[in-house]
Amino acid sequence: MSLLIRGGRSFRNADTKKLAVLGTVGVPANYGGFETLAENLVRYHADSRLPIEFTVYCSSKSFPGKNPRYLSAGLRYIPLHANGPQSIPYDIISLFSAVRHRNDIILLLGVSGAVVLPLIRLVSKAKIITNIDGIEWRREKWKGLAKWFLRLSEKIAVRFSHEVIADNAAIADYVYSTYGADCHVIAYGGDHVLEASAQPLEDIDLPENFAVAVCRIEPENNLHLILDAFSRQSEYSLVIVGNWRSNAYGRELRDRYGSASHICLLDPIYDLGKLKTLRSQAAFYVHGHSAGGTNPSLVEAMHFGLPILAYDCDFNRATTEDRARYFADSDQLLSLMREADPAEMERIGKEMLEIARRRYTWEAVGKEYFDLM
Structure with a gap:
């Protein structure tokens, strides 16, 4: 694959792709792994001057100042918490907003909102890429209905995403053995x-x-x-x-x-x-x-x-x-x-x-x- 870099210059024209990153508290990072990932993707985008219009969805509960931009990325705010029980409507609302704003590529971090991906695929031509995180439903803190829902969300994410990312080869092996699907293995940076x-x-x-x-x-x-x-x-x-x-x-x-x-x-x-x-x-x-x-x-x-x-x-x-x-x-x-x-x-x-x-x-x-x- 090759990066969409043209002469080291950034473009904003009909050929410019629109990318939205969903599923994090927001940027700049001040919470966890997905937030650090989102921030460093923004930094890579800014440094590489890629011809991609970049948007990150953020929680206004965590960023009440609602700055409109961070480095090269535009920021959109959802008035819900990004974690806990509100993570599900937070991600779902973010997905529909990303579709409404005609993003060509949607990077979904986590599976909380993945239950609506079948509908998203019906109403949008956006390329859906999902990082399924760890095998979230196996965590001991989830019981009963929550465990069932997370397992269902994982299954739907694998089935209805155009591409699936696992951050670890062991997760990719699990996805293949469980769903018969291949993953792209992309880890986290730590430097x-x-x-x-x-x-x-x-x-x-x-x-x-x-x-x-x-x-x-x-x-x-x-x-x-x-x-x-x-x-x-x-x-x-x-x-x-x-x-x-x-x-x-x-x-x-x-x-x-x-x-x-x-x-x-x-x-x-x-x-x-x-x-x-x-x-x-x-x-x-x-x-x-x-x-x-x-x-x-x-x-x-x-x-x-x-x-x-x-x-x-x-x-x-x-x-x-x-x-x-x-x-x-x-x-x-x-x-x-x-x-x-x-x-x-x-x-x-x-x-x-x-x-x-x-x-x-x-x-x-x-x-x-x-x-x-």
């Missing part, structure tokens, strides 16, 4: 974390010889296994950044382990400079995610050359090319820490950095997306 200037962590004294994790505090991220393993040894301290107060699971873990002298449970940190300070001083990164494909926080840690101890699942093995160290329970994680050899850990860190530079840069990811679109 944006290196651009920030390191900032001090006020009122936080980082311990020596510590491991770090940055994640949402949810059961499928296996924080209970990680905390149990670290509580049974004293050679390594542990610093976890997450939303401990948002659910009963997190509050229970905080109550149980928060007073341990070598365990530091921090509230969410969104400042990349502060996260850079934390990651750059860590001895290794511990990653408990068991769902969700290529996880942005794992890719970001790899760009710091950190050795990775990851939960043993297909997604994490695919992301790290089977070259990290893996655990399935707290005993295995404890053994990995006790048996850690400094030379081996250094080698793992170098291998993670090599993989990150080869596979997880926003330049490469942007090119793959725009080649496809």
Whole structure:
């Protein structure tokens, strides 16, 4: 495929394609992986000066100022929250708005609104490209009707999108085995974390010889296994950044382990400079995610050359090319820490950095997306 670049100049004429990106809180990114993806697609578009008119749909609940543009992208606002139960009408309204504004290409991030794609295909000739995210319906937080709806949405997204994107080879294998459909595998970039200037962590004294994790505090991220393993040894301290107060699971873990002298449970940190300070001083990164494909926080840690101890699942093995160290329970994680050899850990860190530079840069990811679109 080739990019639509003509002499390095941008065009606005009859040949200019119109692209809408849907399914995120909006840009500039201040929430999660899809938002970071959308922002970096905007940056790639701006830097490459592509002949594409670019629009990003945003939540006015998160951006009450409703700026009309961000870099090279126009912004449209939907008066709903982009996450939680409102994500479904948020995405559906965004889809119909994108059709009404005659976009030629619609990039849908996530499957929340995919139930209306059959109708969208009937009323619009737009090319629909859907990033189906992780296998969302498998997450433990979804039960009953919600789980059923997400599985249905995934099925419809695969069936009625012109192209489907998976961020991880293991998800592509799942889609093929489940639906008989092929996916484009396009991961996330993580090199944006290196651009920030390191900032001090006020009122936080980082311990020596510590491991770090940055994640949402949810059961499928296996924080209970990680905390149990670290509580049974004293050679390594542990610093976890997450939303401990948002659910009963997190509050229970905080109550149980928060007073341990070598365990530091921090509230969410969104400042990349502060996260850079934390990651750059860590001895290794511990990653408990068991769902969700290529996880942005794992890719970001790899760009710091950190050795990775990851939960043993297909997604994490695919992301790290089977070259990290893996655990399935707290005993295995404890053994990995006790048996850690400094030379081996250094080698793992170098291998993670090599993989990150080869596979997880926003330049490469942007090119793959725009080649496809």
